[in-house]
Amino acid sequence: xxxxxxxxxxxxxxxxxxxxxxxxxxxxxxxxxxxxxxxxxxxxxxxxxxxxxxxxxxxxxxxxxxxxxxxxxxxxxxxxxxxxxxxxxxxxxxxxxxxxxxxxxxxxxxxxxxxxxxxxxx
Amino acid sequence: xxxxxxxxxxxxxxxxxxxxxxxxxxxxxxxxxxxxxxxxxxxxxxxxxxxxxxxxxxxxxxxxxxxxxxxxxxxxxxxxxxxxxxxxxxxxxxxxxxxxxxxxxxxxxxxxxxxxxxxxxxxxxxxxxxxxxxxxxxxxxxxxxxxxxxxxxxxxxxxxxxxxxxxxxxxxxxxxxxxxxxxxxxxxxxxxxxxxxxxxxxxxxxxxxxxxxxxxxxxxxxxxxxxxxxxxxxxxxxxxxxxxxxxxxxxxxxxxxxxxxxxxxxxxxxxxxxxxxxxxxxxxxxxxxxxxxxxxxxxxxxxxxxxxxxxxxxxxxxxxxxxxxxxxxxxxxxxxxxxxxxxxxxxxxxxxxxxxxxxxxxxxxxxxxxxxxxxxxxxxxxxxxxxxxxxxxxxxxxxxxxxxxxxxxxxxxxxxxxxxxxxxxxxxxxxxxxxxxxxxxxxxxxxxxxxxxxxxxxxxxxxxxxxxxxxxxxxxxxxxxxxxxxxxxxxxxxxxxxxxxxxxxxxxxxxxxxxxxxxxxxxxxxxxxxxxxxxxxxxxxxxxxxxxxxxxxxxxxxxxxxxxxxxxxxxxxxxxxxxxxxxxxxxxxxxxxxxxxxxxxxxxxxxxxxxxxxxxxxxxxxxxxxxxxxxxxxxxxxxxxxxxxxxxxxxxxxxxxxxxxxxxxxxxxxxxxxxxxxxxxxxxxxxxxxxxxxxxxxxxxxxxxxxxxxxxxxxxxxxxxxxxxx
Numbered sequence: 001x002x003x004x005x006x007x008x009x010x011x012x013x014x015x016x017x018x019x020x021x022x023x024x025x026x027x028x029x030x031x032x033x034x035x036x037x038x039x040x041x042x043x044x045x046x047x048x049x050x051x052x053x054x055x056x057x058x059x060x061x062x063x064x065x066x067x068x069x070x071x072x073x074x075x076x077x078x079x080x081x082x083x084x085x086x087x088x089x090x091x092x093x094x095x096x097x098x099x100x101x102x103x104x105x106x107x108x109x110x111x112x113x114x115x116x117x118x119x120x121x122x
Numbered sequence: 123x124x125x126x127x128x129x130x131x132x133x134x135x136x137x138x139x140x141x142x143x144x145x146x147x148x149x150x151x152x153x154x155x156x157x158x159x160x161x162x163x164x165x166x167x168x169x170x171x172x173x174x175x176x177x178x179x180x181x182x183x184x185x186x187x188x189x190x191x192x193x194x195x196x197x198x199x200x201x202x203x204x205x206x207x208x209x210x211x212x213x214x215x216x217x218x219x220x221x222x223x224x225x226x227x228x229x230x231x232x233x234x235x236x237x238x239x240x241x242x243x244x245x246x247x248x249x250x251x252x253x254x255x256x257x258x259x260x261x262x263x264x265x266x267x268x269x270x271x272x273x274x275x276x277x278x279x280x281x282x283x284x285x286x287x288x289x290x291x292x293x294x295x296x297x298x299x300x301x302x303x304x305x306x307x308x309x310x311x312x313x314x315x316x317x318x319x320x321x322x323x324x325x326x327x328x329x330x331x332x333x334x335x336x337x338x339x340x341x342x343x344x345x346x347x348x349x350x351x352x353x354x355x356x357x358x359x360x361x362x363x364x365x366x367x368x369x370x371x372x373x374x375x376x377x378x379x380x381x382x383x384x385x386x387x388x389x390x391x392x393x394x395x396x397x398x399x400x401x402x403x404x405x406x407x408x409x410x411x412x413x414x415x416x417x418x419x420x421x422x423x424x425x426x427x428x429x430x431x432x433x434x435x436x437x438x439x440x441x442x443x444x445x446x447x448x449x450x451x452x453x454x455x456x457x458x459x460x461x462x463x464x465x466x467x468x469x470x471x472x473x474x475x476x477x478x479x480x481x482x483x484x485x486x487x488x489x490x491x492x493x494x495x496x497x498x499x500x501x502x503x504x505x506x507x508x509x510x511x512x513x514x515x516x517x518x519x520x521x522x523x524x525x526x527x528x529x530x531x532x533x534x535x536x537x538x539x540x541x542x543x544x545x546x547x548x549x550x551x552x553x554x555x556x557x558x559x560x561x562x563x564x565x566x567x568x569x570x571x572x573x574x575x576x577x578x579x580x581x582x583x584x585x586x587x588x589x590x591x592x593x594x595x596x597x598x599x600x601x602x603x604x605x606x607x608x609x610x611x612x613x614x615x616x617x618x619x620x621x622x623x624x625x626x627x628x629x630x631x632x633x634x635x636x637x638x639x640x641x642x643x644x645x646x647x648x649x650x651x652x653x654x655x656x657x658x659x660x661x662x663x664x665x666x667x668x669x670x671x672x673x674x675x676x677x678x679x680x681x682x683x684x685x686x687x688x689x690x691x692x693x694x695x696x697x698x699x700x701x702x703x704x705x706x707x708x709x710x711x712x713x714x715x716x717x718x719x720x721x722x723x724x725x726x727x728x729x730x731x732x733x734x735x736x737x738x739x740x741x742x743x744x745x746x747x748x749x750x751x752x753x754x755x756x757x758x759x760x761x762x763x764x765x766x767x768x769x770x771x772x773x774x775x776x777x778x779x780x781x782x783x784x785x786x787x788x789x790x791x792x793x794x795x796x797x798x799x800x801x802x803x804x805x806x807x808x809x810x811x812x813x814x815x816x817x818x819x820x821x822x823x824x825x826x827x828x829x830x831x832x833x834x835x836x837x838x839x840x841x842x843x844x845x846x847x848x
Contacts, residue, residue: 010166013133013174020125056166070310079312085173101312102371107177119321120313120371 003121004028006048008038008065009083010057014106018052021110027117035060039068042075049121051080052104055095063098070099079120083108133174137223140167142524144216149527152209158198164212165194171219175226182237183222189241190215193248201248208247215240217528295326295357298365299381303351306344308375315352321368326358351377458554461514468504468511469798472702475504476795476819505796512553512699519597519606520548522561526568530593533572540579540590541572547597552604553699556676560606560696563669563680567608567692568593570666575610575690585687587611603678603720604698609691615684617641624650642682646670677799677813679830705797705826707818708774708788711761714824715788716797716816721829723775723783725791728752728768739765743773743785750775754787758832759811776829784833795819799826810835 005027007018019029030045032038034057042048051069055062062082069075079101084092095103101120104113147164150156172187194212196202218240221232300322304315322328336349343349356365365380366373479497487493523545534541552560576582576591583589594609617638624630624644636644644650648667673680678696697703705716706725732744733752742749752773756762766787773785797816802809802825813828 011170011173012136013129013170013177016129016132017177020129056162056169058163058166070312076310077312085169085176096311096374099311106173119368120317122314122317 002026002028003049003117004030004046005117006030006032006038006041006045006051007053008032008035008041008051008057008062009054010034011054014054014083017108018113021108021113022117024110025114027114034058035062035065035068038065042069047075048078050117051078052083052117053080053100054083063094066095066098066100079122081116081120130178133178134223134227136174137171137227138521140170141216141220141223142521143167144219145213145524145527148209148212148216151204152206152213156204161194161198161204165191165198168194168219171223178226180226183219183226186215186219186222186237186241189244189248190219193244196248211240211243211247213531215244217531220528295359296361297383298354298356298358298362299379299383300354300356300365301351301377301379302354302369303377304348304372305375305377306346306348308372309348310346311375313372313375315350318368318372319352319354322354322356322365325360325364325368326356328357329355456514461511465511465515468508469702472504472508472796472798473817473819475500477821478819480819508702508796512702513551515554516551516698517554517557518549518551519557519560519604522557522564523548523595523597525561526564526595529565529568530572533569537573538578539572539576541576542590542592543568544592544594545596546594550597550599550604551698552597552696556604556678556696556698559672559676560694563672563694564595564606564608566666566669568595571608571610571612571690571692575612577613581613585613599698600695604696606694606696607691608694609689611689614686614688614690615642615645615682617686620644639683642684645682646680702796702798703826705795705816706774707792707795707797707824708772709790709792710759710788711756713761714792714818714822715755716795716824716826717774717776717786717788718813718826718829719794721776721778723777725772725774726785728771728773728785730769733768741768743768745775745785748783750783750785752785752787753832755827755832756787756789758835776833778830778833782833786827786829786832797824797826 005018005022007015007022007029008031009015009018010033015031015033019031022029030041030048032041035053036059038051038053039060053062053065057065060068066080066082069078069080080099082092082095082100082103083106084095084103085106092103102116104116144164144167147156147160147167150160151164168187168191172184172191175183175187190212193202193215197204197208202208218232218237222237224230225232302315302318304313308315319328319330322330331353333351333353334349336351337343338349358364362380362382369376369378369380372378475497479501482493482497526545527543530541530543533539571593572591576593577585577587579589582591592611594611595607596609597604597606599605620641621630621636621644624641624647625632627649629644629647629650630636646666646669648665650665650667670680673694673696676696678694680695681693682690683693684690704719706719706722708715708717726745728743734742734744734749736742741752743752744750752768754766756766757764766789768787771787771789772791774788774791775783775785777783795818797818799814800816802812802815809825811828811832812825813831814826815823816826818824
């Protein structure tokens with residue numbers, strides 16, 4: 001059973017990189033362009049094993065998105081990894097406070113990405 | 123790597139979009155129309171560029187974007203105010219960022235001094251230290267490092283390493299005693315103790331003991347609470363950092379102690395613990411497989427136990443592979459060649475349809491017969507298909523308009539003028555090729571407007587105008603064409619000077635009688651340049667004659683109007699598409715010609731009383747009180763020597779781009795028809811008065827008239843004749 005990953009990022013470049021890395025690792029990828037879209041994809045697609053989300057996005061940012069997922073009984077148990085550009089601690093702290101399970105530092109190394117997913121995925 | 127190369131291309135495309143977004147956002151802020159979301163969008167644009175650039179190791183780009191982003195972040199949080207000089211700095215930084223992107227894509231070099239200077243200014247504005255010399259991105263391996271630890275721990279760790287080294291010498295591995303007690307927050311963030319244990323087991327041999335002594339009675343059990351804790355003895359080849367990495371995401375959500383220790387069992391208390399583990403609780407290495415059943419206990423009653431979550435996907439994801447592979451987007455990318463092939467085919471379809479219509483007519487089939495009615499439907503459909511296909515190639519002029527604001531800034535900087543660019547109608551859509559080929563002429567016109575059109579600030583103040591000049595660029599659809607205007611509020615054309623130059627360069631006779639419009643038009647004459655010194659800005663060997671030629675090559679026209687003291691306006695009129703036009707099919711001296719419908723005002727049968735001769739050959743026709751020049755197409759284009767008899771002809775009243783009207787004499791009108799434009803230049807060469815050719819329903823080739831050229835040509839002839847007579 002391959003894992004289903006929902007990625008939420010407004011940058012097409014990052015979306016494509018995530019998709020390439022995850023599909024290479026044999027995972028299924030669902031993609032959304034911002035938080036609102038991410039919530040829509042959650043409702044309309046198969047439930048992902050792990051969600052990866054960016055923070056800076058239009059319409060609904062990563063913090064809002066995580067809160068919404070955590071606030072929904074159906075999805076609250078899905079691990080969420082945050083894509084952060086810097087490994088600055090207070091950003092990680094904010095992501096953690098918002099309810100993220102973990103984080104990935106951009107630019108990410110595909111192997112690290114996959115291992116982070118495996119670490120949080122059931 | 124093909125994928126990476128493709129993604130890199132996406133990155134650069136995206137950069138272009140982000141840069142456009144950045145610039146338009148900054149311009150909005152400059153106009154003081156921005157709100158928090160504008161600043162957010164601007165920040166995101168730079169942030170995105172930085173994120174992508176980091177992925178491709180474009181360090182210089184990353185560094186600059188980082189400095190830029192930091193200042194923008196300050197603006198976002200209100201630490202940096204949006205003062206005009208700051209916004210101007212940001213705009214220059216945006217230009218520099220664009221340069222860096224371009225260099226990253228196409229190679230070449232940027233002005234390093236300029237980059238670092240703007241970087242410093244940005245950092246200063248942001249109140250931050252200048253960009254760090256090292257790449258902003260730490261090596262990826264950092265994520266597992268001890269960066270969150272206090273430096274004070276370092277010595278302790280070194281001594282541990284010594285210890286570890288000692289045991290390794292004995293042939294053993296690193297040993298760790300790990301105790302952790304998750305807090306409810308750990309579970310609330312969808313982390314799970316079992317996964318941490320699983321990770322530890324992956325590292326080596328783990329003896330795991332679960333302490334469930336704290337589980338309360340069921341009646342007191344909080345379903346969201348956390349009551350279990352674990353003690354793990356791990357022997358692994360990994361180091362302390364690797365163990366900590368397992369807990370990286372959860373270190374603040376659990377009580378955690380990781381102690382390195384030898385495995386020799388010399389420590390009595392350790393030995394006791396080991397005994398407890400093995401004897402008392404019976405938790406040895408194979409046990410963790412059972413532990414999972416216990417681990418989630420506190421969560422069993424929570425909304426979605428992990429087991430259920432894991433069960434859900436298999437059923438639902440049967441159809442997922444295809445879905446997962448698709449990008450949830452309403453757009454697709456298509457190779458331009460495919461679109462062009464489609465357009466070609468539709469062109470053929472249009473020709474074929476009109477041929478069919480002609481055959482049906484020739485066969486004498488009644489107009490109301492089923493065949494004829496069906497043919498009418500086909501015609502409608504063909505036209506709709508054509509419009510839809512053309513719409514695929516249509517794009518808004520926005521990107522090119524946005525590019526112009528940079529041109530304005532640069533020229534303003536160089537000439538020491540203060541200029542504001544106002545744009546309007548950016549959403550106007552035009553054929554892609556037209557847009558691409560507009561960039562150079564528009565750039566040149568904008569440069570001219572700032573460099574030559576606008577006065578120096580002092581002169582403006584003296585003339586009672588605001589110091590800041592305004593260049594206005596607008597696009598609008600007007601009767602099947604797109605009209606782009608570039609207007610400045612400068613001094614207007616100095617006609618005396620233009621005239622002097624034209625005489626000196628022998629473009630006109632010294633005693634030529636020229637109207638104001640004709641003098642203005644001299645600016646487009648080949649070899650004309652009003653700047654007495656070739657400035658760095660406008661004069662790059664390109665004159666307005668080149669601008670006019672490139673616009674004409676697009677089937678467009680450019681005209682100028684100028685009012686002394688109030689400014690100059692250039693008007694570009696362009697076809698929406700280069701592929702089809704609505705035309706009036708007429709006959710002249712046995713030839714079939716097409717007159718573009720957009721130029722035609724009306725058709726009429728001249729009466730003898732309305733025709734007046736003017737001089738030797740020129741004739742005018744009186745229409746509703748105004749006299750309009752009559753142009754005999756047949757003799758003008760050389761189809762016949764004698765002048766046509768106006769009373770036996772039809773007059774087609776046309777209007778040219780500069781709003782003047784003329785009446786074209788033709789022998790007869792065949793009808794109105796949509797024609798496919800086939801370029802004459804690609805297959806033959808440019809012919810005076812002919813814009814292009816087309817294929818008619820009966821298979822014959824007909825030429826499409828270039829109304830403006832025909833009318834202007836006649837006018838020039840008249841002027842020449844007048845001059846020669848004088």
